[in-house]
Amino acid sequence: MAISSMGPTSCISTIAIAMLTWGVILGVNSFPLPPCRVCTRTPSFTNTNVYSSSRRRLRYRLKHQTNALPPSIDNELDTEPKISENETENVSTGQMDSLRRTLFVELEKMRNQFVEMSESLSVAKKREEEAQDSVASLRERQRSVESEKEREINNKKLAFVSQEMTDISDQLEGAQDKVRQTIQKTRSEITDIQNQAKEAEGRLRSEIANLEARLELLRREAINASKARDLVAQQTKNEIEDIQAASRKEMKELKSSIFVDRKATKRDNYAQETRIQQAEMDLVGAEKERDIAEEETPKISVLQTALDAMKSRMQPQVAELKERRAANEMFFAVSKKSSQIGLNDEISRAQSEFEIAQSAEQNSLQQTTFNYELKLEMKEKELRNNLRLTNERADRAVADAISVAKRNRIALYQEKFDAVRNQKEEQRNAVYDARMTQDAVRDQYEAELENEIRALEDEKLKAKQLLDDQEQKRENQKWQLSAQIEELTIKLAKQMKEEKEAADEDLSRLRDSKEVELVASRSRTQRALNDIQTTRSNLFLLQDQLAELESVSEEKGAILQVLEDERSSFRKQLKRTAVVAMDKLTLKAYRHKRAQKRK
Known part of the structure; x- marks a missing residue:
C-alpha cells in the first residue's frame, strides 16, 4: 500500500x-x-x-x-x-x-x-x-x-656367463681325459717297441753266433786246403789285400755317408721339431675348437698303408734281384764244374772276402743299432719331457692343442720306429740271404771239390759279381731309405699344413659364430636400452x-x-x-x- x-x-x-x-x-x-x-x-x-x-x-x-x-x-x-x-x-x-x-x-x-x-x-x-x-x-x-628390464638383463647376463663356464669346464675335463688316454697309450706303445727291439736283437745275436760257428768251420777247411797251394795263396793274398783296401775305402765312404745321413736326419728332426713347436704356438688360440680332431683317421694306419704300397712297388725289384741271384748261382755252378784248379785258394779267398763283408755288415748293423738305440733313448726322454709338459699344459686349459701336437709327435716317432724296424728287417734279410748263399757255396764246394780247381778264374769273376751285387744292394737300400725318409718328410709337412689349415678354418668359423652371437647379444641389449630410453622419455x-x-x-x-x-x-x-x-x-x-x- x-x-x-x-x-x-x-x-x-x-x-x-x-x-x-x-x-x-x-x-x-x-x-x-x-x-x-x-x-x-x-x-x-x-x-x-x-x-x-x-x-x-x-x-x-x-x-x-x-x-x-x-x-x-x-x-x-x-x-x-x-x-x-x-x-x-x-x-x-x-x-x-x-x-x-x-x-x-x-x-x-x-x-x-x-x-x-x-x-x-x-x-x-x-x-x-x-x-x-x-x-x-x-x-x-x-x-x-x-x-623388470634390469632383472631380465641381469638374468640374461648370468645365464650367458654360466653357460660359458659350463662349456669351458666340460672342454677341460674332456681334454684331461684325452691326455690321460694318450699318455697311457704312448707308454704301452713304447714298451711294445722296446720289447720288439729286444727280441729282434736276441734273434740277431743268435743268428750271428750260428754264422760265426759256420764261418769257423769254413776257416778250418780253408786252412787245410791252403797248405797244398802256397803259390796260389800268395796271389790270393795279394788280391785279398787289394780287396781289403777297397773294402776299407768303401767302409770309410759308407761311414762318411752314414755320418752325413745322420747329420741330415738330425737337421730334419730339428726342422720337424721346429715345425711342431710352431704348430703348437699356432694352435694355442684354438684350444676350445679342436673337438672334431678326433674324427680324423689315425696317422699310423695311413703311414702303414703308404709303407705297404711302397713294399708292393718294390716287390718287382726284389723279385728281379732274386732272379739275378739265381742266375748267378747257376752260372757259378757251371763255372765250378769247368774249373777245379785253385779250389782251396779260391775257397780261402771267398771265405776271407765273405768274412770281411760279414764283419763290415755286422759292424754296420751294430753301429746302426747303436745309433737307433741312442735315438730311441733320446726320443723316449724327449717324449717323457713332452708328456710332463703336456700334463702341465693340460692344467692350463690348452689340452686340445697339446693333444694334437702330441699325436703328431707320436705319429712322427712311430714313423721313425717303422723306418728303423724296416731297416732292421732288411738287414736281417740281407744276413739271411748271405747265410743262404754261404750254405749253397759250402754245399757246392763239398759236393764238387774235385772240380773247383778248374773254376778258379770263374770263381774270381763270381766273387766280383757277388761284390757288385752286394754293392748294388747297398745302394738300393740307401736309395730306398732316402726315398722313404723324403716321402715321410713330405707327408709330415703336408699333414702339418693340412692340420694348420683345418685349425685356422675352425678358429675362423668359431670366431664368426662368436661374433654373430655377440652381435645378436648387442642388438638385444640395444633393443632393451632403446625400450628403457623410450620408457624414460x-x-x-x-x-x-x-x-x-x-x-x-x-x-x-x-x-x-x-x-x-x-x-x-x-x-x-x-x-x-x-x-x-x-x-x-x-x-x-x-x-x-x-x-x-x-x-
Missing part, C-alpha cells in the same frame, strides 16, 4: 535499481569460468596479479554497464529522492509487484549459478584426483618396467605434462580463488545495494504516507 502511493520519480528510481541489478547479474554471468580438469583442491595462496587484474576487469564492465543509465539515476542513488504528489498518483501497485518478482527471480538465478559453480568446482576436484591417481599409476608402472614427457597440469591447476585454482573472493565481495555489495534500495523504497513510502497524512 505504501508502494502504491509512490510517485513517478520513485518508480523510475526503482526501475533504475532493478536495471542496475540486472546488469550486474549479466556481468557476473559474462565472466568465463572454465571447468578445471586437474586441480581438485583450493590453492593455499592467492595470486595478487591475477586478483588485481580480475578486479580491474570487473570494475571496467560494471562501469560501462552503469554508464548507459541516465545521470538522474546516479543522482537518485546518491541523494534523497524528492517525492511529489503527481508521481505517487501515476505509479501502480502492479508495477511494484512485478519489479519485486523480477528481483526475486534474478536473485534465485544468481543462487542457482552459485550452486552450479560449486558443483563444477567439486567436479574439477574429482578430475584432479583422477589425474593424480593416473600419474601415480604411471609412475608405478614405469618403476615396474624399469625393474615417456616418463619425462608424463612428468612434464604433470608439471604443466599442476601449473595450470594452480593457475586455475588461483583464478577460482580470485573469482570466489570477487563473488563473495559482489554478493556482499549486492546485498548492501538491495538493502539500500529497500530502505529507500521504504523511506519513500514512509515519506509519501506522511505527506498524505499532512494533507
Whole structure:
C-alpha cells in the first residue's frame, strides 16, 4: 500500500535499481569460468596479479554497464529522492509487484549459478584426483618396467656367463681325459717297441753266433786246403789285400755317408721339431675348437698303408734281384764244374772276402743299432719331457692343442720306429740271404771239390759279381731309405699344413659364430636400452605434462580463488545495494504516507 502511493520519480528510481541489478547479474554471468580438469583442491595462496587484474576487469564492465543509465539515476542513488504528489498518483501497485518478482527471480538465478559453480568446482576436484591417481599409476608402472628390464638383463647376463663356464669346464675335463688316454697309450706303445727291439736283437745275436760257428768251420777247411797251394795263396793274398783296401775305402765312404745321413736326419728332426713347436704356438688360440680332431683317421694306419704300397712297388725289384741271384748261382755252378784248379785258394779267398763283408755288415748293423738305440733313448726322454709338459699344459686349459701336437709327435716317432724296424728287417734279410748263399757255396764246394780247381778264374769273376751285387744292394737300400725318409718328410709337412689349415678354418668359423652371437647379444641389449630410453622419455614427457597440469591447476585454482573472493565481495555489495534500495523504497513510502497524512 505504501508502494502504491509512490510517485513517478520513485518508480523510475526503482526501475533504475532493478536495471542496475540486472546488469550486474549479466556481468557476473559474462565472466568465463572454465571447468578445471586437474586441480581438485583450493590453492593455499592467492595470486595478487591475477586478483588485481580480475578486479580491474570487473570494475571496467560494471562501469560501462552503469554508464548507459541516465545521470538522474546516479543522482537518485546518491541523494534523497524528492517525492511529489503527481508521481505517487501515476505509479501502480502492479508495477511494484512485478519489479519485486523480477528481483526475486534474478536473485534465485544468481543462487542457482552459485550452486552450479560449486558443483563444477567439486567436479574439477574429482578430475584432479583422477589425474593424480593416473600419474601415480604411471609412475608405478614405469618403476615396474624399469625393474623388470634390469632383472631380465641381469638374468640374461648370468645365464650367458654360466653357460660359458659350463662349456669351458666340460672342454677341460674332456681334454684331461684325452691326455690321460694318450699318455697311457704312448707308454704301452713304447714298451711294445722296446720289447720288439729286444727280441729282434736276441734273434740277431743268435743268428750271428750260428754264422760265426759256420764261418769257423769254413776257416778250418780253408786252412787245410791252403797248405797244398802256397803259390796260389800268395796271389790270393795279394788280391785279398787289394780287396781289403777297397773294402776299407768303401767302409770309410759308407761311414762318411752314414755320418752325413745322420747329420741330415738330425737337421730334419730339428726342422720337424721346429715345425711342431710352431704348430703348437699356432694352435694355442684354438684350444676350445679342436673337438672334431678326433674324427680324423689315425696317422699310423695311413703311414702303414703308404709303407705297404711302397713294399708292393718294390716287390718287382726284389723279385728281379732274386732272379739275378739265381742266375748267378747257376752260372757259378757251371763255372765250378769247368774249373777245379785253385779250389782251396779260391775257397780261402771267398771265405776271407765273405768274412770281411760279414764283419763290415755286422759292424754296420751294430753301429746302426747303436745309433737307433741312442735315438730311441733320446726320443723316449724327449717324449717323457713332452708328456710332463703336456700334463702341465693340460692344467692350463690348452689340452686340445697339446693333444694334437702330441699325436703328431707320436705319429712322427712311430714313423721313425717303422723306418728303423724296416731297416732292421732288411738287414736281417740281407744276413739271411748271405747265410743262404754261404750254405749253397759250402754245399757246392763239398759236393764238387774235385772240380773247383778248374773254376778258379770263374770263381774270381763270381766273387766280383757277388761284390757288385752286394754293392748294388747297398745302394738300393740307401736309395730306398732316402726315398722313404723324403716321402715321410713330405707327408709330415703336408699333414702339418693340412692340420694348420683345418685349425685356422675352425678358429675362423668359431670366431664368426662368436661374433654373430655377440652381435645378436648387442642388438638385444640395444633393443632393451632403446625400450628403457623410450620408457624414460615417456616418463619425462608424463612428468612434464604433470608439471604443466599442476601449473595450470594452480593457475586455475588461483583464478577460482580470485573469482570466489570477487563473488563473495559482489554478493556482499549486492546485498548492501538491495538493502539500500529497500530502505529507500521504504523511506519513500514512509515519506509519501506522511505527506498524505499532512494533507
